[in-house]
Amino acid sequence: KLHSEALARAQKVLEADRTFASADEHPQIVDNLLTCAYAYKMTGQSAYLVKVQKDMKTVCGFSNWNPGGLSIGEISFAMAIAYGWLYYDLPLDIRKTARQSMSTKGVRPMYNKSFAKTIGNWNSICLGGVACASLAIYEKDKDAAVKQIEKAIEENTIGVRGMYSPHGNYGEGIGYWEYGGGYQVSFLSALKGIFGSTAGIAEIPGFMES
Numbered sequence: 001k002l003h004s005e006a007l008a009r010a011q012k013v014l015e016a017d018r019t020f021a022s023a024d025e026h027p028q029i030v031d032n033l034l035t036c037a038y039a040y041k042m043t044g045q046s047a048y049l050v051k052v053q054k055d056m057k058t059v060c061g062f063s064n065w066n067p068g069g070l071s072i073g074e075i076s077f078a079m080a081i082a083y084g085w086l087y088y089d090l091p092l093d094i095r096k097t098a099r100q101s102m103s104t105k106g107v108r109p110m111y112n113k114s115f116a117k118t119i120g121n122w123n124s125i126c127l128g129g130v131a132c133a134s135l136a137i138y139e140k141d142k143d144a145a146v147k148q149i150e151k152a153i154e155e156n157t158i159g160v161r162g163m164y165s166p167h168g169n170y171g172e173g174i175g176y177w178e179y180g181g182g183y184q185v186s187f188l189s190a191l192k193g194i195f196g197s198t199a200g201i202a203e204i205p206g207f208m209e210s
Contacts, residue, residue: 003042010039014047020058026071029059033078037085052082053094060101067109070122073129076106077183080129080136102133103141107148116155120172121180123159127152128187135190153199156187160204168209177210 013032020029032055040048059065059079065072083090083098090098110130115123131152134145163170163180170177188198202208 006035007039007042010035010048014051017051020055023059023062023064023066023069023071023075026066026069026074029055030074030078033059033082037082040089041085049086049089052086053090056082056090056094056098060097062105064109065105067113070125072106072109073122073126073183075129076102076133077129077186079106080132083136099137099140102137103144106130106133107137107141107144110148110151114155116158118155119159119162121176121183123156123163124180124184124187127156127159128183131156131187132190135194138194152187153191153201156184157199157201157204160184160201160207164204164206164210166205168206170210181210 009031013036018028018032023029033052036048036051036055039045040052056079059075065075079098079102083095083102087095107130110126113126115127131149134148134152138145138149163172170181172180188202191198192202
């Protein structure tokens, strides 16, 4: 059922053929990239790949991904997923531009932003989303990636303790629990998949219970 719903959603994206003017439209940007990238991987239908490429080019052309908002985390995450899932299907120029944009508009702008005192969904979304972009560019821009991954682990550890400990109840309510938790799980899944460990974050009391 989930698969069918995802394909139906991707088809609606194709039919709407929406274009974007700025990072402020991040919810729809994320939806477009993730659903069409998934649909292409599952069906091989070229129309989905063409749409992903078009939207990646558009997003890379933005002057910034709004480092003061949630969009930097969401767009970085969606770009990382599309880049990773479709790597061998993307032309070389789009791969290069995507890596450069993830580095200059996602990873590096986060260096001077601290989320150590941010106990809530922003911690998971911004740190987790940008860390996924860091992991995506790791092989090509290792120094930039490592710096942000280490920062994300340090500050997210503090955030997860504040959000989930000791019993797993989430202070912002079920809506933000789902929203932030999705990015939190994606971040930890990426860490586990690449490094074999979540750096102890998943073992923080309350997180798995939640």
